[in-house]
Amino acid sequence: MSTLEIRDLHVSVETENGPVQILHGVNLTVNSGQTHAIMGPNGSGKSTLAYALAGHPKYTVTSGSLTLDGEDLLEMTPDERARAGMFLAMQYPVEVPGVSVSNFLRSAKTAIDGEAPKLRTWVKDVKTAMDNLRIDPEFSERDLNTGFSGGEKKRHEILQLELLNPTFAVLDETDSGLDIDALRIVSDGVNRFSSGGDKGVLLITHYTRILRYIKPDFVHVFVGGKVAEEGGPELAEKLEEHGYADYVGEGAAV
């Protein structure tokens, strides 16, 4: 079993006016085999947590710890975190003109495994994963994220997830901008990924609808840069009915 442990995490973000503290002591433990949903209103710090896990240079851990099987993630570069088994799908993936999807995937796989994948099995694996996600074969020759629609970006994230086969997946708003068919295809991909029972998923979302397709074992409600409440799947149902008003007060912008 693998364990991703977030302990009393405080994170600040670099802004034009200096650093601003966003996370105020987050505690969360994800074991392999578990799916955790992080839900919360806009601006509650959900993406900040994802960026901190990824090692984004603008986000500074001011105190607390992040460990993967006891190893300090904070001592690792983003690449080293990926090699250790972390996968971070960003809410706003970067565009890289001049690098095709297929080259990117192969380089990423090579970097993570420490050796190039065998060409024949790799080509087959890519084809299977793309078929699963109903991605057009021509997509693999497109420039990375350049001119991708919202839905294409999300499918590409899940394509990476399937091919790179990490231990822990952090998926930030994987459901945003998806129509109902795409949501189902993407959710099926996440479920395929976790179906072996040896993967951990941290699913960050503002809306409850993706949780109809991806069943979380645990739900954590994020408010003001902290976990305000946690529970099982029933908590998502409560949020579906009541929204976040109970946590942030009536009339608050969520």
Ligand code: ADP
């Ligand atoms: P969420 O993902 O829950 O919507 P975020 O983590 O994106 O929340 O943002 C939390 C708070 O941190 C917001 O008030 C946001 O404005 C602020 N913030 C996050 N990143 C930056 C940044 N790069 N520059 C300035 N403020 C930021």
Ligand code: MG
């Ligand atoms: Mg947001």
Ligand code: MG
């Ligand atoms: Mg966000």
